[in-house]
Amino acid sequence: MTTGESFTPVADIGEFGLIERVQQRLTAGTSTDLLTGIGDDAAVYRVADGKVHIVTTDALIEGVHFDRTFVPMRHLGFKALAVNVSDIVAMNGTPRFATIALGLPHNISVEMAEAFYDGLDEAATLYGVTIIGGDMTASQRLVISVTVIGEAPEERVVRRSGARPGDLICVSGDLGSSFAGLKVLLDQKKRMEREGDAFKPALDDFPYVIRRHLRPAARLDLVRGWEQAGVRPNALIDISDGLASELHHLCKQSGTGALVHAATIPIDLETRHVADQVGEDVDTFALFGGEDYELLFALSEDDLERLPSDSFTVIGHFTPPDEGIQLKTPEGGTIPLDAQGYAHFGG
């Protein structure tokens, strides 16, 4: 390293800090067709009068995002597409096309690659996506990069920035189950390393949470339901890094505060059992555990009756910005809710 040249570790500023810094260096794009650029779940640009395309890209890296000892290739293929579809859904769009780039290490066989693409194809069928191309290259470890292109009528697009004080904070499905599944799988891996050949996997006790971790579903069904009901949330994000972190994104970009009632956060019984077994607080699973890929959205109170009540849960409401982001605990106290979800660079 040249003396005098500064070296700032990425962990010092974190993933979001780095995105902000590189964004300032990208000065070339001046297209007036760009409606939403860096900083939302996906980018949105106009392709025709009243019609937009929505584009997202995400990389999954072996050893960072997944561990091949307990992630079957078929599930990995399914998940790689589903998590990108989730970002299109998080703009209230419909996914259409995808490209796949793979970095393949020597220890991946043809059969394993085929299983990966079978999983991709399964997700593509489920979400109505056509895979139109990609790239393959040699790599030190398995690297998966997926780009999905979606579309929407311009007036249907929902950004992170539209929540207003008084709006209801809503989530789909249940939270913390993917993290619980990861806990079970990591525990099994530890036992496998300890017990060697004598090891017998015991995964039958927690089938739901394991599936939630290995094969998360994108909530395209909700977006379709909103369209049918003629409802459009005011703000929307998918929960990839944990409820607390995503709520901070919505509040920051909308200029609001929030009050969440911890007791109302939907948590599956199986998730509670895993938390009990490992002696941890299940609320931390739901607030800070990532990869649930459920939707977090702001809904006007007037729209509440227009949606099927079993499709989401109200967990609080948005407040004026000076009230901050607060959590009402089951004991009745109110504490500030930190964003400390999953930090990609250990920041």
Ligand SMILES: [Mg+2]
């Ligand atoms: Mg997202």
